[in-house]
Amino acid sequence: MEGIAKKFSSLLEDAALEIRADGKAGSGVVLVMQSLASMAIADKSLHVQEWPFFSSARRGAPIRGYLRISRRPLEQSSPITEPQISVMMDEGVARAVDFAVGVPPDGIYVLNTTLSPEEAAKKYKLTGRVYTIDGNALGEHYLKKPLGNISVLALLTAIIPLFKPEEAMQKFVGVLKKRRLPDAVIDANMNLFEASLGKSAFADVACAGTDDHSLAGFAGYGELMPGAQSRLRLSRTNLTSAYARTGFRLHFEDPNNLCNGCGHCITNCPENIIQFIPDPTNGVRVTGAEIASYCKLCRECIEVCPKELFSEAPLQESM
Amino acid sequence: MAKIIDIIQRESCFQPGSTLCAGCMESIAFQNIGKITDNGKKTIFGLGTFCGEVSTLQFPNPVAWGRGESTPEDWTKSFGILHHVFESAPTITEAIRDTVDVLSSVGAIKSDIQTISMSGDGGALAIGLRSLLHTINRQARIVSFVLVNEVFANTGFQYSPSASLGSDTSTTPATELHPGNMQPPLDYLGLAVNAGAGLVAQVSPAFPKYFLKVVETALECKGTAVIFIPSPCITGWKFADGETVELARLSCETGFFPCFLKKKGQPAEIKFVERDAAKRPPVEHFMGPQQRFQHLVRKNKETGQFEVRPGKEAVVEEIRTWIQTKLDALYRMA
Numbered sequence: 001m002e003g004i005a006k007k008f009s010s011l012l013e014d015a016a017l018e019i020r021a022d023g024k025a026g027s028g029v030v031l032v033m034q035s036l037a038s039m040a041i042a043d044k045s046l047h048v049q050e051w052p053f054f055s056s057a058r059r060g061a062p063i064r065g066y067l068r069i070s071r072r073p074l075e076q077s078s079p080i081t082e083p084q085i086s087v088m089m090d091e092g093v094a095r096a097v098d099f100a101v102g103v104p105p106d107g108i109y110v111l112n113t114t115l116s117p118e119e120a121a122k123k124y125k126l127t128g129r130v131y132t133i134d135g136n137a138l139g140e141h142y143l144k145k146p147l148g149n150i151s152v153l154a155l156l157t158a159i160i161p162l163f164k165p166e167e168a169m170q171k172f173v174g175v176l177k178k179r180r181l182p183d184a185v186i187d188a189n190m191n192l193f194e195a196s197l198g199k200s201a202f203a204d205v206a207c208a209g210t211d212d213h214s215l216a217g218f219a220g221y222g223e224l225m226p227g228a229q230s231r232l233r234l235s236r237t238n239l240t241s242a243y244a245r246t247g248f249r250l251h252f253e254d255p256n257n258l259c260n261g262c263g264h265c266i267t268n269c270p271e272n273i274i275q276f277i278p279d280p281t282n283g284v285r286v287t288g289a290e291i292a293s294y295c296k297l298c299r300e301c302i303e304v305c306p307k308e309l310f311s312e313a314p315l316q317e318s319m
Numbered sequence: 320m321a322k323i324i325d326i327i328q329r330e331s332c333f334q335p336g337s338t339l340c341a342g343c344m345e346s347i348a349f350q351n352i353g354k355i356t357d358n359g360k361k362t363i364f365g366l367g368t369f370c371g372e373v374s375t376l377q378f379p380n381p382v383a384w385g386r387g388e389s390t391p392e393d394w395t396k397s398f399g400i401l402h403h404v405f406e407s408a409p410t411i412t413e414a415i416r417d418t419v420d421v422l423s424s425v426g427a428i429k430s431d432i433q434t435i436s437m438s439g440d441g442g443a444l445a446i447g448l449r450s451l452l453h454t455i456n457r458q459a460r461i462v463s464f465v466l467v468n469e470v471f472a473n474t475g476f477q478y479s480p481s482a483s484l485g486s487d488t489s490t491t492p493a494t495e496l497h498p499g500n501m502q503p504p505l506d507y508l509g510l511a512v513n514a515g516a517g518l519v520a521q522v523s524p525a526f527p528k529y530f531l532k533v534v535e536t537a538l539e540c541k542g543t544a545v546i547f548i549p550s551p552c553i554t555g556w557k558f559a560d561g562e563t564v565e566l567a568r569l570s571c572e573t574g575f576f577p578c579f580l581k582k583k584g585q586p587a588e589i590k591f592v593e594r595d596a597a598k599r600p601p602v603e604h605f606m607g608p609q610q611r612f613q614h615l616v617r618k619n620k621e622t623g624q625f626e627v628r629p630g631k632e633a634v635v636e637e638i639r640t641w642i643q644t645k646l647d648a649l650y651r652m653a
């Protein structure tokens with residue numbers, strides 16, 4: 001901790017402490033970053049920038065939050081590309097974005113995961129200091145919801161030497177009160193915050209290869225009309241399966257050929273990804289869905305299929 | 320008239336990859352419209368700004384538009400998209416129609432092109448009502464889809480003039496003293512009929528066969544066809560995953576969004592909903608699963624049934640009266 005404190009204080013004096021957080025819309029990234037920002041601006045000598053970045057994406061979509069803190073006036077306004085602290089709020093998001101991109105070799109990772117720091121470092125190929133906390137389990141216990149953000153916030157206030165966890169907790173109450181939450185919910189959040197301090201684990205690791213997580217250079221916009229901001233992608237390049245409830249996926253099974261070709265799943269799948277083959281008697285026979293790439297696990301097909309051929313199953317990821 | 324089993328096997332121009340919420344009804348409507356319109360003619364869609372536009376077109380990336388593996392050079396032969404400002408989808412589509420008609424009359428276009436406008440209920444019934452009504456009044460030969468989710472979803476679930484009585488929106492929050500929105504919703508079906516639309520319909524993809532019939536009839540219509548699609552909004556109405564289609568069905572059966580079809584000069588057709596309140600499922604069945612009505616309806620812990628919260632009977636009675644008045648007015652057109 002000593003080393004970190006020293007490094008952070010020189011960063012704050014000479015440059016800026018930069019934090020980046022990745023999560024899904026709804027996983028509490030914005031609340032964590034806003035809370036940290038409101039704690040930091042209470043210190044009059046600090047300059048703070050905080051903003052979430054999300055496009056027109058909706059519930060379940062990956063979102064990113066940025067926070068810059070410095071004792072010098074902040075003149076940059078660009079996104080943070082090389083954060084000293086990278087926060088991963090939801091393991092589901094790691095399927096869609098690389099939360100480690102651009103983090104320097106002595107960077108810090110704060111991960112909401114059931115894995116140990118060593119396991120996480122191996123899985124995500126990380127080098128630096130890795131903190132892990134099982135925020136979802138703590139959230140489930142105190143809030144009855146698998147929400148890891150409060151635990152991550154508590155852990156961050158403990159790591160960043162600018163904050164004292166007890167004071168931070170009081171500031172956090174203020175943030176929650178502003179959101180007009182009922183007192184009972186605020187109390188539950190406080191208990192969760194307190195319980196989370198000391199529930200984390202950390203390790204210094206070196207698992208990243210030289211080519212892992214490197215920043216992609218700017219390759220230009222290609223042949224594009226004026227004003228276009230990114231390369232023209234064809235449809236079907238936006239892999240939306242990362243929206244699915246973290247840790248679960250759709251399962252289709254029809255060993256006894258029960259599918260009667262009613263077509264309910266085909267007309268009612270919002271993503272239009274039900275796969276079928278023509279069938280001489282029933283018209284069509286459903287064979288599955290494009291689960292790996294696009295299924296958002298909205299559960300419509302599960303609800304509408306009269307033969308109950310669709311279900312939800314745990315997602316087995318290859319380590 | 321095409322058979323539904325053939326329609327569902329078509330390749331829709333609405334592809335996976337949108338950033339709409341999981342389970343969004345706008346998405347379900349789009350993929351079905353994309354299949355029905357793929358009938359050999361080219362289609363041009365004029366889109367206003369709403370969830371269904373910002374989450375499917377991220378300039379310059381048509382993330383959710385295309386046709387299978389075909390390249391933009393190929394798919395633009397079968398459909399095109401014009402995105403314009405929030406409130407003007409019907410009028411810009413009318414402009415596309417006029418352009419097509421002029422080009423056809425000089426022989427520059429050989430086959431007919433279908434022109435379709437799409438907007439949200441905020442875009443069509445609040446800021447854009449002017450655009451919609453004047454397009455209808457000019458009898459422009461377009462099909463205008465309005466996705467009615469009762470709120471301005473894209474900007475944060477603010478009240479829209481179609482918001483149901485008693486609904487909690489971010490600008491008409493339900494409090495101890497105030498039961499959410501108490502402004503009776505705009506009679507948009509009546510307005511469109513009286514403005515002289517060639518066809519006015521309200522239909523949900525939850526009734527796939529009827530949806531297909533209505534959309535195909537609208538594509539044949541010589542005047543302006545306006546189709547309102549009730550669109551349960553999972554994030555704004557706040558209900559559980561997987562209930563979108565079920566709620567769309569209930570929204571019709573309980574009378575909130577009766578299925579309706581009226582061609583100009585002909586009696587209206589009202590479907591899947593009883594005029595007699597005693598024969599309809601109670602409104603609580605539709606309201607109960609949605610958090611935006613939770614200040615009015617709750618689940619009885621013992622029976623598991625939805626029931627009106629004590630003290631809120633008067634508000635719910637007002638909702639029932641509003642629904643009955645609306646249904647009676649529609650039945651008078653039948």
Ligand SMILES: Cc1ncc(C[n+]2csc(CCOP(=O)(O)OP(=O)(O)O)c2C)c(N)n1
Nearest residue numbers: 368369370405439440441442470471472473
């Ligand atoms: C002239 C103008 N005013 C405001 C906006 C901002 N705006 C974009 S979408 C939207 C709400 C759309 O609501 P609705 O039409 O109901 O569609 P939904 O998002 O609910 O599907 C607003 C207010 C705008 N784009 N243009």
Ligand code: SF4
Nearest residue numbers: 269295297298299301
């Ligand atoms: S859960 Fe079913 S209906 Fe929903 S996106 Fe996946 S395949 Fe489609």
Ligand code: SF4
Nearest residue numbers: 259260262263265305
């Ligand atoms: S809903 Fe079920 S039975 Fe009907 S077509 Fe789909 S898989 Fe087959």
Ligand code: SF4
Nearest residue numbers: 340343370472552553
């Ligand atoms: S906010 Fe509502 S209308 Fe918008 S994408 Fe989500 S469910 Fe659909």
